[in-house]
Every structure is written in C-alpha cells, then in structure tokens.
Amino acid sequence: MDFTFSDDQLSFRDALHAMLVGEVTTDRIRSRWDTDSGTDEALLQQIQAFGFGSMLVPESLDGLGLDLVDFVLLAEACGRAALPEPVVESAMVVTPLLVDVLDRGLGNGFVQEVLDGLIAGTTSVAVAHPINPCVNFAHRADWLLLEHGDELHLIHRDSTTLKSHKSVDPSRRLASVTFDPSSDTQIANGEAGAKLWRATLNRGALASAAQLLGLTQGIIDQCIQYSTDRHQFGRAIGVNQAVKHLMADVAVQLEYVKPVVYRAAYTAAVSPDRADFAVSHAKIAAARAAMLAARNSIQLHGAMGYTWECDLQIWVKRCWALAREWGDDGFHKNRMHEWLLRPNALLGPEFTFGRRSITDSVDVA
Amino acid sequence: MDLNYTEAQHAFRAEIREWLAVNVPRTPLASFDTKEGFAAHREWERTLAKGNWGMVTWPEVYGGRGCDLIEWLIFEEEYYRAGAPLRVNQNGIFLLGPTLMEYGTEEQKARFIPAMASGDEIWAQGWSEPNAGSDMAAIRCRADRDGDEFVINGQKIWSTRAVYADWVFGLFRTDPASERHRGLSKILVPLNAAGITVRPIAQLNGLPGFAEIFFDDVRVPAFNMLGGEGEGWNIAMATAGFERGLMLRSPARFQQAARRLVDLYRDRGNDILDPSIEDAVLRCYMDAEAYALSTYQTASKLTRGGSIGPEASCNKIFWSEMDILIHETAMKLLGARAEIEPETATEITELGSWLDGFMFAQSGPIYAGTNEIQRNIIAERMLGMPRK
Numbered sequence: 001m002d003f004t005f006s007d008d009q010l011s012f013r014d015a016l017h018a019m020l021v022g023e024v025t026t027d028r029i030r031s032r033w034d035t036d037s038g039t040d041e042a043l044l045q046q047i048q049a050f051g052f053g054s055m056l057v058p059e060s061l062d063g064l065g066l067d068l069v070d071f072v073l074l075a076e077a078c079g080r081a082a083l084p085e086p087v088v089e090s091a092m093v094v095t096p097l098l099v100d101v102l103d104r105g106l107g108n109g110f111v112q113e114v115l116d117g118l119i120a121g122t123t124s125v126a127v128a129h130p131i132n133p134c135v136n137f138a139h140r141a142d143w144l145l146l147e148h149g150d151e152l153h154l155i156h157r158d159s160t161t162l163k164s165h166k167s168v169d170p171s172r173r174l175a176s177v178t179f180d181p182s183s184d185t186q187i188a189n190g191e192a193g194a195k196l197w198r199a200t201l202n203r204g205a206l207a208s209a210a211q212l213l214g215l216t217q218g219i220i221d222q223c224i225q226y227s228t229d230r231h232q233f234g235r236a237i238g239v240n241q242a243v244k245h246l247m248a249d250v251a252v253q254l255e256y257v258k259p260v261v262y263r264a265a266y267t268a269a270v271s272p273d274r275a276d277f278a279v280s281h282a283k284i285a286a287a288r289a290a291m292l293a294a295r296n297s298i299q300l301h302g303a304m305g306y307t308w309e310c311d312l313q314i315w316v317k318r319c320w321a322l323a324r325e326w327g328d329d330g331f332h333k334n335r336m337h338e339w340l341l342r343p344n345a346l347l348g349p350e351f352t353f354g355r356r357s358i359t360d361s362v363d364v365a
Numbered sequence: 366m367d368l369n370y371t372e373a374q375h376a377f378r379a380e381i382r383e384w385l386a387v388n389v390p391r392t393p394l395a396s397f398d399t400k401e402g403f404a405a406h407r408e409w410e411r412t413l414a415k416g417n418w419g420m421v422t423w424p425e426v427y428g429g430r431g432c433d434l435i436e437w438l439i440f441e442e443e444y445y446r447a448g449a450p451l452r453v454n455q456n457g458i459f460l461l462g463p464t465l466m467e468y469g470t471e472e473q474k475a476r477f478i479p480a481m482a483s484g485d486e487i488w489a490q491g492w493s494e495p496n497a498g499s500d501m502a503a504i505r506c507r508a509d510r511d512g513d514e515f516v517i518n519g520q521k522i523w524s525t526r527a528v529y530a531d532w533v534f535g536l537f538r539t540d541p542a543s544e545r546h547r548g549l550s551k552i553l554v555p556l557n558a559a560g561i562t563v564r565p566i567a568q569l570n571g572l573p574g575f576a577e578i579f580f581d582d583v584r585v586p587a588f589n590m591l592g593g594e595g596e597g598w599n600i601a602m603a604t605a606g607f608e609r610g611l612m613l614r615s616p617a618r619f620q621q622a623a624r625r626l627v628d629l630y631r632d633r634g635n636d637i638l639d640p641s642i643e644d645a646v647l648r649c650y651m652d653a654e655a656y657a658l659s660t661y662q663t664a665s666k667l668t669r670g671g672s673i674g675p676e677a678s679c680n681k682i683f684w685s686e687m688d689i690l691i692h693e694t695a696m697k698l699l700g701a702r703a704e705i706e707p708e709t710a711t712e713i714t715e716l717g718s719w720l721d722g723f724m725f726a727q728s729g730p731i732y733a734g735t736n737e738i739q740r741n742i743i744a745e746r747m748l749g750m751p752r753k
C-alpha cells in the first residue's frame with residue numbers, strides 16, 4: 001500500500017508546470033481569443049515534445065506505455081495553467097479510445113494510421129460523446145470519433161457538418177456535429193461499442209476532474225496574490241478573516257478532492273470496468289471545489305472580479321464549463337447513488353480499497 | 366502508487382479481526398462519562414493491552430507491535446467495523462504517547478508508557494483555562510520551581526475525562542515573568558495529588574464529560590516535566606499537530622457512521638423525506654471516503670519519510686463538519702422521533718445512538734482548536750495570506 005506518486009512522476013509534473021507558467025501567459029491566452037483556430041501552434045509543438053501524443057499508448061503500439069496515474073498530475077498542471085488547447089482530452093480520452101479499439105482487434109484500416117498521426121503529433125482527433133452536447137475544438141480536428149447508438153464511428157471532419165456554438169469561456173471552441181453513419185465509418189458496435197463509450201465517459205470525467213483540481217489551485221494562487229496586493233483601510237484586504245476564510249474553505253475542499261481524483265485515476269488504470277463509482281466521486285467532488293473557488297474568488301476580487309479585464313475569468317469560466325462536461329452533478333450523483341444503494345455494495349471502513357484489492361472493489365453488475 | 370495491501374497487511378487484518386470477534390463485548394458498554402462506564406472502559410483497555418492491541422504503532426517493549434501507520438489504519442478499520450468500545454485513554458495513547466516517544470527521556474518513557482498502555486493510568490489534557498481558550502498563549506496557571514519540585518497553582522478547564530482520570534498533562538507557566546508563548550512548560554500531574562480539586566462539568570448530554578481542575582500548592586517532582594523548561598509551547602504544538610493531523614479521529618470512525626447512515630436511509634420505509642436528504646447521504650458517504658483516502662495518502666507520505674505540514678489544519682475542519690452533516694442527516698431521517706432519548710430496548714434499536722452522536726458532533730468544530738482558528742492557520746500558514 002503506497003498512496004504516493006514517485007519522484008519521477010512529480011518531477012515530470014513540475015517540469016511541465018514550469019514550461020506552462022512561462023508559455024501560457026494570460027496575454028497569450030487572450031490573443032488566442034481573437035484567432036479563428038483558438039490555438040497556439042508553437043505551444044502545441046512544445047506539449048508534443050513532452051510526449052503527450054504517445055504517453056498513454058502501450059509500448060507494443062510504439063507508445064511510452066504510461067498510465068492514467070502517470071498522466072493525472074500532468075492533466076492537473078494543464079488545468080492550473082488554464083491551458084486552452086484540448087491536449088488533456090486528446091491524450092487522456094481520445095488516444096486510449098483508439099488504443100482500446102485496436103486492442104480488441106476492432107476498427108478499420110484507418111485506426112492505426114490515425115493513432116500513428118496522434119503519436120507523431122501530426123493528426124488531431126476529437127471525440128463526441130453523447131453526454132456532451134458539443135465537441136470542443138472539433139473544427140481543428142482532422143478526425144472525429146462519433147456515436148450512433150452503441151456504434152463508434154471514425155470520420156474525417158470534412159465528411160461531417162459542424163455548427164459552432166459560443167462558449168461562456170472564450171478559450172473554448174464548441175461545435176455540435178452531425179454526420180451520416182455508414183458501415184465504412186463504423187469501427188465498433190454492439191456490446192463492444194457500448195463498453196468503449198462507457199470507458200470513454202470515465203476517462204473524460206477523470207480528465208475534467210483532474211483539470212478542475214488544477215484550475216482550483218490556479219484560482220487560489222491568484223487570490224492569494226490579489227489579497228496581498230490590494231489595500232483597503234490602509235492594509236492588505238487579505239488580513240481580514242472574512243477574506244481569509246473565503247480561501248481557507250476552498251483549500252480545505254481541494255485538499256480532500258486530490259486523493260479522490262488520484263484514486264479514480266488508479267482505479268480507471270488498473271480496473272477500468274469497475275471505475276464508475278470512483279470516477280463519479282472524483283467528478284462530483286472536483287466540480288464542487290472548483291465551483292466554490294470560482295464563486296469565492298470573484299467575491300475576493302470585489303468589482304474587479306466582475307470585469308472582462310480581470311484575468312480571473314480565464315480560470316473561473318473554465319471551471320463553469322468543465323464542472324458540467326463529461327457528466328454533470330445530476331448524472332454522476334445518480335450513478336453514485338445507484339451504486340451506494342446496491343444490496344451488495346461494499347460500504348464501511350474495511351472496504352476503502354475493495355474487498356481484497358481495488359480490482360474487486362465493486363461487484364460487476 | 367500501489368493501492369493494494371501486501372499479504373502481510375492482509376494477514377494483519379485477519380488477525381485483528383479474529384481477535385476482536387472473540388473479545389469485543391457483546392453489549393455496548395455504558396458511557397465512559399459515568400463511573401461504571403469508565404471502569405468498564407478501563408477494563409476494556411486492559412483486555413486490549415493483554416492482546417498487545419493497545420497501541421499497535423508503539424514498539425514492542427512498550428506493549429505495542431511496532432506497526433507502521435498503514436497497519437494502524439487497518440487496525441482502526443477493523444476496530445470500528447467490530448463496533449468495539451471508544452478509547453477512554455485516547456488523550457494518553459493518541460496524544461501524550463507520541464509526544465513522550467519524541468520528547469521523553471528513557472526514564473520518563475519507562476515510567477509512563479507501560480501504565481498508559483495497560484489502562485492503569487488514564488489521562489486527561491489540561492490546556493484550556495477560563496481566560497485561555499482559543500488564545501492558549503494566555504495561560505496563567507503557574508508551576509514554580511522549588512528545588513526538585515514544581516509547585517502548581519491555578520486552574521484548568523474543559524479537561525475531557527478528568528472526572529475519573531488518573532493523570533493530567535498540560536501547559537503551565539514555569540517562568541512567572543514570561544509572557545505569551547515563552548516560559549511555558551509541559552508537566553504531567555497525578556490527579557490524586559494533594560491540593561487538587563476536580564469539579565465535574567456536565568456537557569450538553571448531562572454527563573460530566575469534562576471538568577475544571579483547581580491546583581492549590583500542588584507539588585510534583587521536576588521529573589514530571591516533559592522536554593525542557595520553557596519548551597512547552599513547541600511541544601504542545603507537536604501534540605496539537607498530531608491531534609488535528611492524524612490520530613485523533615481516524616477515518617474508520619466516520620466511514621462506519623456513514624455506513625450506518627446509508628443503512629438508516631435504506632430502511633426509511635415509506636417516510637416522506639426532505640428532498641435534500643438523498644444528496645446529504647451521498648455527500649456523507651463520499652466525504653468519509655475522501656477522508657480515508659486522504660489519511661492513507663498522509664500515512665504513505667509519513668511512511669516514506671515525509672512530514673505533516675500546515676495542511677493538517679484542513680483535516681480538523683473536514684472531519685468535524687462531516688461529522689455534523691452525518692448526524693444532522695440522521696436526525697432528519699428520524700424526523701420527529703429524533704428528539705427521543707432512547708431508553709427502552711425497542712427505542713435503542715430504532716433510534717440507535719444518533720442523538721448522542723448529534724450532540725457530540727456539535728463540539729467537533731470547537732475542541733482541538735476551533736474551526737475559525739483553523740481557517741486562520743490555513744490562510745496564513747498554508748496559503749500564505751497576509752497577517753498584518
């Protein structure tokens with residue numbers, strides 16, 4: 001039993017964080033808002049240099065063979081930087097889905113080719129899960145993974161119709177996608193398809209939860225700075241307890257979301273079929289902490305927090321968006337609730353890590 | 366990261382489970398805030414000690430098993446699962462014990478730890494005074510050096526278990542000219558010493574769960590001072606760190622309560638519910654899990670040589686607020702019956718100990734440093750917000 005990250009995992013995270021702090025400035029985020037693509041291509045190259053494309057690809061498929069536990073800290077770092085590009089989703093959701101397809105011997109001739117492009121950083125792919133009304137950055141994806149009932153389709157973007165929607169978060173680029181499913185585009189169906197979609201939902205929710213952790217930390221960082229810089233009554237506003245407690249409340253929640261998200265990453269890595277409850281817990285808790293951070297941080301900034309000019313909005317609005325994508329509270333709480341009320345649910349102090357291990361933590365339905 | 370228990374950890378769990386199955390009293394003991402209950406709980410401590418289960422993390426020479434913190438967590442999980450009695454000596458074993466291990470001389474350890482482990486000496490804590498609550502540095506109770514002895518005069522208050530306990534440890538002002546954090550020392554005092562008067566204070570449930578202690582020229586040997594003279598504050602902070610940080614409220618306690626809450630919710634029959642209950646039950650369950658996971662994380666960190674930082678203050682807020690939510694939700698589920706103090710066997714089965722737990726939960730955000738004070742600490746020391 002060892003619930004810590006390795007020194008390698010932590011230093012990898014630190015290196016990514018340091019790079020993002022330098023490169024993902026708020027000025028450069030804002031300048032993305034005025035472009036069509038909404039992305040910074042040079043930055044994407046730098047991220048690719050960290051191995052994002054191949055990280056969660058097994059070595060047998062020419063990847064680095066890392067897992068979700070390795071990646072979760074990186075996703076958190078991306079959230080902390082409020083990175084606009086959907087690289088977390090690409091590495092943590094899209095890539096594993098294609099890997100799963102190949103693992104099951106499914107797919108058509110394109111799948112391997114598309115995955116190779118992802119690994120090389122030359123192709124970009126987005127996934128449209130039915131739980132999300134829109135796809136973020138669909139317009140710059142070369143390929144789209146789309147759902148039709150239990151079927152999974154892989155289609156070139158040119159063969160789909162995209163309708164743009166404006167997000168509250170100017171860093172996001174939403175589109176709804178329509179397409180004509182055909183046997184040429186289908187890469188999985190039936191029970192296999194349903195399973196793939198279910199695993200995808202869990203990885204998506206985990207990706208959101210991890211980024212929400214980072215976003216919450218990013219918000220705390222800014223609030224500490226502002227509460228020190230801004231003076232009223234001749235002293236820093238942060239000396240007032242009412243102000244201190246706004247952030248202490250967020251810090252307490254955040255402290256107790258982290259291990260929940262890490263446990264979810266671990267469970268999704270070692271026992272993906274049984275990860276539903278761990279992932280739902282992570283998403284609910286991370287969203288709750290982030291929403292509180294968003295709310296309290298605006299209050300802490302006074303009127304400044306209510307302006308377009310204030311950079312806080314970059315983080316706050318991302319929280320608002322990510323809290324609801326890949327399953328909102330309603331979805332995840334209902335899933336938890338159902339699990340909790342099962343007659344055979346393993347509840348109580350002796351089951352923190354399952355009956356004997358996390359791989360038998362939930363009786364499969 | 367490896368969230369699997371080792372075979373040795375599984376074996377340890379099996380061993381304690383088996384022992385508890387044989388030894389845990391079948392009917393719950395009376396409250397340890399009654400005379401008979403206290404005696405029964407002391408007996409239970411003796412039983413635990415005989416099985417070397419008194420404090421598993423202690424070295425074997427002191428009646429422990431030299432377990433690491435992960436094994437301690439497993440022990441606690443099984444302990445609460447079995448519904449074993451609350452630990453009447455928790456001030457001793459969880460708070461003073463670790464401090465003695467760190468700051469005590471070999472002679473002090475030999476004198477105090479075995480008797481603590483065996484349940485022969487049950488401990489109370491004496492920090493608070495009438496005018497030193499949140500502001501503990503305002504302590505005035507004096508211990509004047511007189512040769513090889515200290516002469517203690519003054520008053521302590523809110524001392525938990527002091528009504529029936531054998532000893533009290535606490536902070537006393539050993540330098541009469543000193544102010545605030547300086548000049549305080551940690552001293553251990555037998556409650557049967559001449560010059561001590563213990564006045565029980567009834568808590569919200571009517572039982573004398575804490576007490577005032579008056580010291581009138583009480584003489585104790587200088588041997589009873591833990592750590593150096595004037596070092597009391599730092600040592601006390603170490604104790605408080607442990608109390609808030611890890612041991613005082615093990616996660617199993619809340620996981621067990623959350624589990625009972627889910628049962629209560631499942632068995633609600635056809636009652637018409639406050640719609641917020643469903644959400645609260647879920648939240649309680651998740652928070653208890655989160656607390657457990659966080660504790661495993663901390664235990665793993667400590668096992669690998671790390672240390673607990675100011676984030677420990679988060680701990681106390683989290684468990685005390687969770688405890689209130691768990692019990693408030695249970696009260697809601699019981700509806701208008703919640704006010705009934707269970708007396709008959711039927712009432713006890715139906716209503717359980719929720720009401721008593723609900724009352725006790727109200728004190729969680731107060732003791733061990735109020736939650737307001739914890740929030741200040743988090744903001745200033747963990748987050749680095751400005752002090753002035």
Ligand SMILES: Cc1cc2nc3c(=O)[nH]c(=O)nc-3n(C[C@H](O)[C@H](O)[C@H](O)COP(=O)(O)OP(=O)(O)OC[C@H]3O[C@@H](n4cnc5c(N)ncnc54)[C@H](O)[C@@H]3O)c2cc1C
Nearest residue numbers: 490491492493498499523524525728731732733734735737
């Ligand atoms: C069940 C129980 C068991 C206890 N057991 C023990 C024991 O065994 N030994 C022992 O020594 N003590 C014990 N205590 C006492 C406990 O440590 C104190 O109650 C606690 O430190 C608060 O002090 P106080 O009660 O004097 O409250 P006060 O300090 O008077 O505080 C009253 C209110 O004012 C708030 N407040 C005070 N100062 C500040 C500030 N600077 N900023 C913001 N808010 C502030 C507090 O948060 C609180 O809400 C126990 C208390 C309880 C309830």
